[in-house]
Ligand code: FES
């Protein structure tokens with residue numbers, strides 16, 4: 001038996017030992033929600049991990065490990081929050097929650113401001129809607145009022161003449177806007193290499209001009225699965241036989257490489273290679289980058305970006321591969337640009353086509369639930385019912401998301417069984433393994 005499984009069965013993390021030890025101080029001097037004894041158990045689980053295999057059950061089921069993930073991954077790394085198209089006018093906001101963290105992503109006259117959604121009086125959530133428009137931000141409990149920059153501008157408190165409002169502004173989080181995508185970081189000192197990674201992926205995405213796109217539709221799905229199972233499922237297409245709608249526009253050889261193409265797919269592989277060359281030629285003509293760049297587990301801001309052909313007409317995610325919106329994004333001049341796809345550790349993925357963009361983000365809720373938010377963006381002058389049909393635009397990925405939700409939930413139920421043991425990743429699942437490697441490295445550094 002894998003020794004890690006033995007360890008997990010012997011001392012499941014997060015049982016009554018939660019009160020056994022004093023919680024260690026984090027870098028910011030706050031008490032961690034994970035005790036020193038639990039950290040030691042978690043470290044042991046990481047140390048005993050069998051490389052090339054899925055994780056032990058507690059990584060998917062244990063509430064204390066979930067808390068550790070929130071501290072070590074979501075509390076430390078750059079995270080995709082929203083696109084600027086979701087907050088087009090000053091005063092527009094969205095709220096995003098990562099486990100216990102809640103953030104307000106607010107458009108201001110100057111740009112984008114990201115504030116912790118925690119009132120400085122007694123901690124109430126300030127904004128309770130998922131999205132909206134606001135002037136000042138007013139807490140619903142005792143009406144403390146904050147400016148869009150987060151300064152406390154009004155606190156009606158009789159007899160508190162000496163109360164210093166300047167000390168009680170909403171806390172800010174770090175943020176960056178890259179090619180119309182808003183990223184946030186909750187760490188006191190964010191990892192520096194995100195800036196370098198931004199400079200790598202921005203040229204791929206910028207021609208699609210998200211800043212002049214609009215939201216066509218947004219879907220929120222709560223999946224009954226740990227956030228890592230959501231991400232693992234996203235990082236492979238070994239299961240893509242379960243996606244008949246998506247399979248129309250993806251080459252059946254997607255995810256395979258030369259040398260592991262089964263004989264019955266050799267013709268498809270040749271067609272894929274030809275489409276890839278034609279796409280590269282078009283990219284050269286239009287000055288678009290197309291190289292596959294991949295540093296999924298070899299740097300802190302792990303990423304993968306590529307431009308790849310789509311099957312059929314090669315334009316978009318439709319049954320025929322034809323465009324789903326008649327309006328090209330940005331200054332693009334050709335519909336046949338396949339998909340520019342990006343994965344970012346830890347929780348987001350994107351598909352940029354010539355006619356629309358889809359952003360995906362996984363927001364952990366607890367150890368067994370994750371919110372997956374999918375947003376379809378089209379050119380801001382595209383008119384629904386004229387330039388695109390909303391049902392047709394969203395059909396492929398709505399279906400695919402539901403199918404993925406089912407796969408994730410099957411795995412979560414499996415991980416909860418005493419019979420579960422980690423299984424081996426296949427060659428076509430190397431990106432899943434890279435995600436897990438990245439996760440393990442980051443957590444081991446955090447727990448060290
Ligand atoms: S908790 Fe917000 S005003 Fe009191």
Ligand SMILES: [Fe+2]
Nearest residue numbers: 233239243404
């Ligand atoms: Fe899938």
